[in-house]
Amino acid sequence: MTQKQLVAFFSASGTTRRTATQLAEIVGADILEIEPKQPYTSADLDWNNPNSRSSLEMTGSSNKLELAENALDLANYEVIFVGYPIWWGKAPKIVEAFFRQYDWKGKTIIPFCTSGGSGFGSSDQALKEATNEQVKWLQGRELTSSNRKTMEHWVLQLKSI
Numbered sequence: 001m002t003q004k005q006l007v008a009f010f011s012a013s014g015t016t017r018r019t020a021t022q023l024a025e026i027v028g029a030d031i032l033e034i035e036p037k038q039p040y041t042s043a044d045l046d047w048n049n050p051n052s053r054s055s056l057e058m059t060g061s062s063n064k065l066e067l068a069e070n071a072l073d074l075a076n077y078e079v080i081f082v083g084y085p086i087w088w089g090k091a092p093k094i095v096e097a098f099f100r101q102y103d104w105k106g107k108t109i110i111p112f113c114t115s116g117g118s119g120f121g122s123s124d125q126a127l128k129e130a131t132n133e134q135v136k137w138l139q140g141r142e143l144t145s146s147n148r149k150t151m152e153h154w155v156l157q158l159k160s161i
Contacts, residue, residue: 001053002074003077003078003079003108004030004077004078004079005025005027005028005029005030005077005079005081006029006030006031006032006072006076006077006080006081007020007023007024007029007030007031007032007081007083007140008020008031008032008033008034008072008081008082008083008098009031009032009033009034009078009082009084010033010034010035010083010084010085010092010094010095011033011085012040012045012054012081012085012092013045013085015085015114015145016083016084016085016113016114017033018145019083019112019114019143019144019145019151020081020083021145022024022145022151023081023083023143023151023155024081024150026151026152026155027031027081027106027155028108029079029081031075032072032149034067034084034094034095034098035067035068035070036065036066036067036068036094037066037067037068037152038066040053040054041053044124047087047088052056054087054092056092057079057092057093057094058088058092058093059088059161060089060153065093065094065096065097066097067094067097067098068100069093072102073097074102074104074107077107078106078107078112079108079110080104080107080108080109080110081109081110081112082095082098082099082109082110082111082112082127083111083112083113083114083143084111084114084116085113085114086114086116086119086120086121086123088112088120089118089121089123090123090125090126091113091123091124091126091127091135092110093098095127096126096127096130098144099127099130099131100130103132104131104132104134104135105132105134105135106134106135107135107136108135108136108137108138109127109131109135109136109137109138110137110138110140110158111124111127111137111140112140112141112142112143113141113142113143114142114143114144115142120142121143122139122140123140124136124137138158141154
């Protein structure tokens with residue numbers, strides 16, 4: 001992959017941030033954090049509380065998904081890695097909002113996730129639905145920053161596609 005690359009990520013706890021930073025280092029990509037306009041608090045992230053902000057967002061009971069301002073010009077990138085934690089078996093709705101904000105036509109998107117055990121699954125399905133048909137999606141996977149060799153091997157596999 002010699003095209004200009006970006007690693008965009010959302011991280012509530014820092015786990016996905018560490019993984020995204022390491023991936024950007026490996027592939028030589030720019031990096032962008034997907035941030036909500038109103039940062040999440042610990043109470044917002046309490047998945048045991050059905051009335052917490054994250055619970056309401058993931059169950060569709062909240063439409064407050066505003067993103068913080070950023071200077072991203074997607075036209076500068078051909079390949080975009082997008083990382084996120086798994087929430088309720090899916091990508092967080094804030095990542096879906098990120099996809100709805102831009103025109104992804106002609107881009108190659110490579111999703112990756114961090115998870116406490118759920119795995120990648122079909123976590124990217126709603127993200128695919130938020131883009132148009134003129135996007136090339138490559139198979140995503142679960143990654144951890146603690147296994148750099150696995151990450152490097154995955155990147156090598158992607159280069160052969």
